[in-house]
Amino acid sequence: MSPIDHTHDATARSWVTSANAPDGDFPIQNLPFAVFRHHGGDEAFRGGVAIGDQVIDLARVAELGCLEGLAHEAALAGARPYLNDLMAMGPQAARALRHGLFALLKEGADGPAVDVLRGCLTPQVAVQYTVPVQVHNYTDFYTSIHHARSVGRLIRPDQPLSPNFQWLPIAYHGRASSVVVSGTDFHRPMGQALPQGASAPVYGACARLDFELEMAIYVGQGNALGEQVPLAEAEEHLFGMGLLNDWSARDHQFWEMAPLGPFLGKNFCTSVSPWVVTMDALAPYRVAAVHRPAGDPQPLAYLADAANQRAGGIDVRLTVGLETALHRARGLPPAEITRTSFRHQYWTVAQMLTQHTVGGCNLQSGDLLGTGTISGPAPEEAGAIVELSVGGSQPLTLAGTGEQRAFLEDGDAVVLRGWCEAPGAARIGFGECRGMVLPAKS
Amino acid sequence: MSPIDHTHDATARSWVTSANAPDGDFPIQNLPFAVFRHHGGDEAFRGGVAIGDQVIDLARVAELGCLEGLAHEAALAGARPYLNDLMAMGPQAARALRHGLFALLKEGADGPAVDVLRGCLTPQVAVQYTVPVQVHNYTDFYTSIHHARSVGRLIRPDQPLSPNFQWLPIAYHGRASSVVVSGTDFHRPMGQALPQGASAPVYGACARLDFELEMAIYVGQGNALGEQVPLAEAEEHLFGMGLLNDWSARDHQFWEMAPLGPFLGKNFCTSVSPWVVTMDALAPYRVAAVHRPAGDPQPLAYLADAANQRAGGIDVRLTVGLETALHRARGLPPAEITRTSFRHQYWTVAQMLTQHTVGGCNLQSGDLLGTGTISGPAPEEAGAIVELSVGGSQPLTLAGTGEQRAFLEDGDAVVLRGWCEAPGAARIGFGECRGMVLPAKS
Structure with missing residues (x-):
């Protein structure tokens, strides 16, 4: 750099x-x-x-x-x-x-x-x-405050943002075995869900299938078990970034996730782009970390330094396209349903890495970190359909075909794209991360 | 079998x-x-x-x-x-x-x-x-109703048992890289915790360090992404079992775990016994799955069959010993602080495996499944110190030395042991799973 x-x-x-x-x-x-x-x-x-x-x-x-x-x-x-x-x-x-x-x-x-x-x-x-690495470990963060607030509002209207959100980059462990490369289609998952107002769950195909627009972060050099990576050294442990789609079965997820978090609602498939853009190549597009107004919680000392505040952000422009069977039949491009930037993320990639190791957890070379859903400040910048459709209550109308979508339907393909541009710098891109929903198997 | x-x-x-x-x-x-x-x-x-x-x-x-x-x-x-x-x-x-x-x-x-x-x-x-396998994936279940109720009471007194507990074997993904073999000591983790009554967290060494008595389940043959393993075939996908200690930093865990579950509170170290006892060797000790009284939720069809009900349980006798520096100095054996059996677990090993694959998640050979903390019906059968000491409020008095423990202190070693015995069958054992707490590093 x-x-x-x-x-x-x-x-x-x-x-x-x-x-x-x-x-x-x-x-x-x-x-x-x-x-x-x-x-x-x-x-x-x-x-x-x-x-x-x-x-x-x-x-x-x-x-x-x-x-x-x-x-x-x-x-x-x-x-x-x-x-x-x-x-x-x-x-x-x-x-x-x-x-x-x-x-x-x-x-x-x-x-x-x-x-x-x-x-x-x-x-x-x-x-x-x-998949560009052997994924020994996959961790998914949750670092967009806009996503956390709007999904939180659907699940916990009284307290959309959990009290810890502004104090630490929240994360959970994901499933490494079901990470697939862009272009791999998958079957709509079966599972348990609790119908609205019911007291007993039912078993069936996911009825609220969603995507999540994320970026993938690949760990370069690891750290030994018991050794922290201080914030000032965190960037040296990052190799590069790609695109990631954390497909989510919202009905299964919401029923299963108390008290230990998402499991089957996420582990049926996670797609990554084939291309990994190095941190070196991303250097011209660094921007300041998100400003936290005085009065808001400021990061604790181990998660704060001037360099991170000055250039911890990365302005990666991102779009999500939804391509239905009808788009394909008519030769139409996917309907763009979201456009945002990674620069709005509340925690930086360095803060994520340091937090991951603060208790001594060892990261290994090639470990995959998802950034969590990337939603920008405006409602149309949301990185998941559950946000865009307000929990399914306000279906989207798709450009090109005029079809409506509250959640994903069989035959729908989701295409993530990302690129960087800045004054005096070239435009560079991430290629695409694509996957299509096949019908449930049973 | x-x-x-x-x-x-x-x-x-x-x-x-x-x-x-x-x-x-x-x-x-x-x-x-x-x-x-x-x-x-x-x-x-x-x-x-x-x-x-x-x-x-x-x-x-x-x-x-x-x-x-x-x-x-x-x-x-x-x-x-x-x-x-x-x-x-x-x-x-x-x-x-x-x-x-x-x-x-x-x-x-x-x-x-x-x-x-x-x-x-x-x-x-x-x-x-x-560690007996390359741990490609580690999943931790949560299948003791006695543990779920008594820990739930500490965190959510109004609703100790989450509504899904009796409907599905709850699980979350754990950290594969920090699984270590018995005898590997580890440093008390650093991290964030929210002091009682405080509105802002503090950074420091874990003050509520705990063990969790669990069993390890090793996956034999895997399944392809998108393919379920039906309950009737689940046992054929299990290779064997060992002992597992899911060390837990309760103060860090309780602060971080809303809304996505445990992360740093668990991922600094997980210990497994070196020995893996095969399912064949465990066959003589099979017992009926836990009886669910009429009126209690009964498992949905995909999680129920007669064979599982008749012999889904396994009577593995388990003890936890706590050995302080004083025990070692005086040549005393560890103080036994818990004695229970795996037979009390609410969900069977076959139900865990089937649930894991119901949405199509692919299991790989050697994957590690933790059973979740094994607590029996009586308070003295609890598989974690947070339960035995009622959230730290009622310290244990240790046999041999008379020392008191609300949580684990530096120099404390925890020793899990397990064995099986049954009329007409030999006694077989699992060896031990041991680890010692070293002081925090910073």
Whole structure:
């Protein structure tokens, strides 16, 4: 995150001409990581880096040796079928790799290494992705005050915001095994729910299926059991970020969650985007943490420092698209139902990481942290349909088809998108995180 | 679990004479699994089977080939530094291995294979253990109605039992990375707590440190994402059980847990016993599931069947010992502070597994399920100190030293023990699950 990081040069262009498209997600300033293989084969998954509409195959980069030193070591680690080992090497390694690739990809670069790199490119349309890490642990935070207030109002009208919300980044452990990559469809879950006014629950298919717009945070270097990561060091333990959809069965969740929190209402599927954008690439889009007016609770000392307050936020622009079967039949794009930014989040990524370790919990490289639903201050910036439809009472009308939705229906696909832009900086993007609801199985 | 399983013959004895001790945990009828290596070396961990005061080294058994067919295949899988692969083979594999070892270990057995097996034995005092599986996922249930009522009374006096308790086995996801093996000490965690009557929290060392007496359940064969495991098949997905201590920082937990459940209050350390007793070995100790009087909620159809009602319970006798520094200094045994049985648990292990998958969540081989705190019907059968001391208001007086404890103090060790006995069956045990509280680090 050096201020003179030349990969942040907004004027840089690549000889991969698709990387120079003005609204593309993957210009030379981004260079995010994923794990991929070619469609239809049974070859091994390996790490890759996006440039324009191409993927750089890190297994070939490592094998053909077009990088040197730490960058080569990082490519070797990144060539495995998961990014955990690259993440474990710490920020210097991925930085060396990105800088090495940047130099070779720049417009005008030439020489034998550039020729070799040319042979490591594969069109993105020819590949499939998998979850970019082995998810050893998945934690989901709850750090949007706007989401907490509007969902809290539906469950606990007398006290929408729990008393701890402004004092600590609330989180709970999620299910690691059911994290899937974008494009993986899933069946509407079965389970128990308590019908309105009933005294006994019923068993059936989820009737209030929802998405949650979140970002994924990937842990780089871990910490030992019993060792805290102080706030000043927290950013050095973060590798990068992606998009995350925390699909939620609201009827199942609301019935089961007292007193120990969500379980089956969340653990049937969690989708992540294939691409992980590094914290280095996100540096130009840092903004101040949310201002807390005097009189509001201020963070305790271990969760506060000037650097975090000054640049703890990240202005990631986010949209949610809802695509019904009718959109697909008519060739229409998904209806945009939300547009907001991650900059409104009440707690920063560094505060989340530090809080996670304050009691000594050990984080492991590649651990997945969800930010919690990202809802902005305005009602139309809400990151879940339960908020947008006010608990299902005010169905949305979808652009394109005019259909109405109180909750998700079978055949609905939800598409998360994210990107960053700032004065003097390039536009970089996260690609998409998509999933479709299939009918319940029984 | 065949009714004519000859490993259940209570009269069987072994030529490993320590296995014939009347109160031992590891007679020939038990043959539980662990992962071990010799003290002081840097050799690889490998699977082992307990017999008396010895461990059978499965790596040597596999290498020297003293078993055949499926039993040999199982020994090969069990020789790895974690038991997940053996667990993934399904109940037949571990059954074949236990039966093969039983035949070779029986008093009077002879022949070349017995001689080879003799060379695979190592005294337990010469080895150290590690967590028996790679914990990909850890789920903690909450299935003792006595615990739920008495803890609920402390937090929600108006409604001690949440309305869902009698309808479904409540659970939440726990932290996999901080699961440690018995004998691993840990530092008292730091964190936020809300002092009684205060409006703002304070940061500091946990002041209400507790244990939770639980059993560990290890998943054998998993299920695919989106596929339920029906109740009638649930037992076939269980490999075995151990002891588990879900250490809990009550002050941190009670402040953080609204609305999403426990997080830091639990994730600083969870201890498991090294030994995993198979479901086969537990078969003679099966008892009826808890009777629900007419008028009480009865389980919904997917959580009910006759076999589960008839033999879903397991009579595992359990004790908790508290050993202070003074006990150690005086050479006194730990003070017994609880004695109960797993038979009182409101939901059965099969119901827990089925509920976990009802929405399609995929379980993986070696996944760890905690049963939740095991408290029996009488107050002195409580499985946590917060219950025994009534929220800290009635300190316990410890046998041996006469010390008092409202919560755990630095230097206190907690020792869980479990065993089974039944008319016409041998006594088998789980060994111990021990951990000691070290002072907070900052």
